[in-house]
């Protein structure tokens with residue numbers, strides 16, 4: 412059996428909240444194998460974003476360990492963590508966070524060049540990805556000239572650009588109307604499967620969650636089956 416892409420082992424995260432301590436995650440355990448797409452569905456404020464930030468090495472846990480492809484991230488310095496994140500993990504957020512002054516193509520090219528790809532290879536990969544999302548004719552448009560659904564498709568293309576092994580998405584279609592949300596979500600799942608990625612996707616929408624391989628929730632600071 413192949414080894415996990417992501418493993419959270421006994422992860423805890425606490426925040427200082429006005430003199431008190433808010434324990435968001437207490438003993439969170441989760442394992443994702445290659446190709447596994449997992450939905451995270453839990454009430455607002457229970458720690459979905461916190462869990463995704465920890466899994467994406469954007470924050471460090473107060474206890475426990477996050478393993479990315481078997482590497483214990485807690486033992487890594489900041490530079491090594493940044494490299495691990497850049498080379499292994501793609502992020503999609505509720506709002507696209509595209510660079511407004513660059514075109515759709517450039518938004519997908521830039522992270523690849525930052526990771527060392529040549530301009531030629533990066534552009535070829537970007538055009539391929541944008542094409543898979545039906546955006547061939549939109550590649551030279553800036554985000555402000557694209558619809559919300561198109562912007563989110565560009566953001567997903569950017570997340571896939573560096574061929575990550577793990578996709579983390581926080582309400583990736585939460586900002587779209589119901590019809591567009593379903594379409595973009597289907598495309599996200601199709602391309603995630605086509606690339607063979609593991610994915611952890613937070614959503615409030617049970618219909619979207621049902622399209623994934625497995626659904627988990629958060630209860631008392633732990634990850635449990637939904």
Ligand SMILES: Nc1ncnc2c1ncn2[C@@H]1O[C@H](COP(=O)(O)OP(=O)(O)OP(=O)(O)O)[C@@H](O)[C@H]1O
Nearest residue numbers: 426427428435453454455456457458459460461462
């Ligand atoms: N940096 C922080 N400092 C203090 N408290 C925080 C911080 N980040 C999150 N929290 C608190 O931790 C709890 C969990 O937040 P989180 O954003 O992870 O929840 P969530 O499940 O993603 O919520 P939503 O569905 O509303 O986005 C909330 O009560 C929040 O106020």
